[in-house]
Amino acid sequence: MKKDYILKINHLKKSFGQHEVLKDIDLDIENGEVLTIIGSSGSGKSTLLRCLNLLEEPTSGQIIYQQQNILDPNFDRIQYRAKVGMVFQQFNLFNNLNVLDNCIVAQTTVLKKDRDSAKKAALKQLERVGMAPYVKAKPAQLSGGQKQRVAIARSLAMSPDLILFDEPTSALDPEMVDGILDIMKDLAHTGLTMILVTHEMGFARDVSDHVVFMDNGVIAEKGTAEKIFGEPENPRTQEFLKRYLNRI
């Protein structure tokens, strides 16, 4: 049976000036899968993720979504971004809005929903992440873990096809990490497509369908979670994982 891909990345390149950060990336993401990207700092993981929702403009290559290249000048980027959520390491909640409005604002402006149904969707997602009691709080009044929950609810409220997570737990105090990982684990089971950059190797092994190891702007190795964590082929992958496992 032919596989159903949500995104197909072909020959993607990205340079900052002379510095080529992504070197010819080819990667296909299946509908409903959890894909984890690992790799050392500076290897281009964030840049790849940011290219996927066009926060960075790729230098060349193709990203195919629903048979269209999203880099095409005529492509409707707004609708695409509404369907591709992003959760940041630094949360990036809107500081001027309370928790509820953080989850409503894009629904009403981008999806043109009326406020009542937007509010309903927002509350549903806030409930899911355990933040419903905090609807009236401003971001500055929340802990890091609480902020990240709201940020996840904000993405979910847009009913996205795909959510990109860029190190969602790296800025958290250690005791808050598990709460977020649990939420993500449950999300993975709902069949939502997720692309995830993380250094939480245990978690990655548990939830990922596929794992990609990035090294210096290229995909050094790709495989199932069992294969990458169990019997990695590439010596760089082995070295990277050894360093990580020793540390834990």
Next chain:
Amino acid sequence: MHLRKYLLMLSISILAGILLIFSVFPTEKAAAAKKDDKVFLVGMEANYPPFNWTQQNKKHGAVPIQGSNLYANGYDVQIAKKIAKKLGKRVVVVKTEWDGLLPALTSKKIDAIIAGMTPTPEREKTIDFTKPYYNSKQIIVVNKNSKYAKAKTLSDFKGAKLTAQLSTVQYSLIKQIKGVIKEPAMKDFASMRVALESKTIDGYVAELPEGLSMAVADPNATYVELSGKKGFKLNSTESQEAIGLRKNDPNETKINQILSGISLKTRTKLMHDAVLNQPQATTQGNWFINIWKQYGNMLLRGIGMTLLLSIVGTVVGFIIGLLIGIVRTIPKAKKRPRRYLINFVNWLLSVYIEIFRGTPMIVQAAVFYYGAAQAFNINLDRTTSALIIVSINTGAYLAEIIRGGIISIDQGQFEAASALGMTHFQQMEKIVLPQAVRNSIPAVTNEFIVNIKDTSVLSIISVSELFFTGSTIAGQNFQFFHTYLTISLIYLVLTFTITRIFRMIEKHLDGPKNYDLMTNEFQVDTPKIGSEKEE
């Protein structure tokens, strides 16, 4: 969401305030709107008794002052009336600061200067003068109990601190006294009288009528008249007053004929009456209550004008600043023509900002009001001009403040909004501007307060805001300290109130410090996922 509501409320209350203030000035617009042929517009300070002063009623044949319900009277006014009568016109006085008189005439804001002005060669380069309508003497006003009160010759003023009004013949005479300490020239007579009273100067050079006035009005003042060889050396024209007219004014011959018809006897009589009729200080009772009783309406109107200027200036300036701040932070466009356009607009805007931040508002006001009339024949009334100047001046300051507010917003806010699919303008409207505006409130408050005080420089175009009103009152009651003390108090109350109001707005925008947990209100049938270890 909140911010919008408050901005709306704020703008409504401000609009209401403006309407209220406008209703206090019913005559202002009407008078400025039309310029009819039957009116002889005469420029004077209306603050230089006995030549000219301001009063609140028509007594002793006073004439109305344009754009107010005050009246002007004095020797100059009486002369003006005699001329206007023969010309078949009626006199309306345009109360103008001394330095504003020449530009007001050349830019056709007035038809003549009758303000105790001496024809000097410099002035004759730009305007014409008629024959003199008053022959004066140069005197020095001093304190009665100072040693200079007994001076007999100019050399007795050795070591004295003297001054005179800026750009007058009198000021240039001071250098004839050997060993004198020449103080910087002052803007008007009210300032010199205050300086004399407070002994920061020992005296000021003026013309005889000022001495006569002061001797009547201020029991502590007297004047020294030095005649012949012991006095100042000057050309005969230098102690004459003449009427200033635009070059080639067709009425010049006619006016000279009229002046020749006014005999020396009539002139002396007119001056005598003027000295008697000039406003006198009330010294009985509490000075503060007296000032309010006598000049309460004027003060209120001055406050109204100051508030109108500063409120409109700040609000419109804020809107200008906001628009410019937005335009200047538009991200670089990809398409060439659009990018060039944006670059060009940005360049224009930065020129605007540099010019208006880099020059004093007093200069801007004079250039705009008199310059526009002179160069392009645009005749705006002075309140409108003042409002425009304050607004674009404030706009230039706030544009940079708001731009700073926008670029200081964390990049993550933009990225999160973009990632959700919001357009640049949606991001601006919903996320960035509310934060930038909130952060700029302290600066806007500051600008507002600066405006309340700095609109006083608009007296250069004769806008009767609070300070101008204060000088007028001080010129009438000769109670300089008390009047300026009252004015300072009013300024203080205004700025203090405004600071408090903006504090309240800030607090409202920030919302409560603590939030309530919503426990039962929103129950949605979704299984709760994820643990809550962090709580």
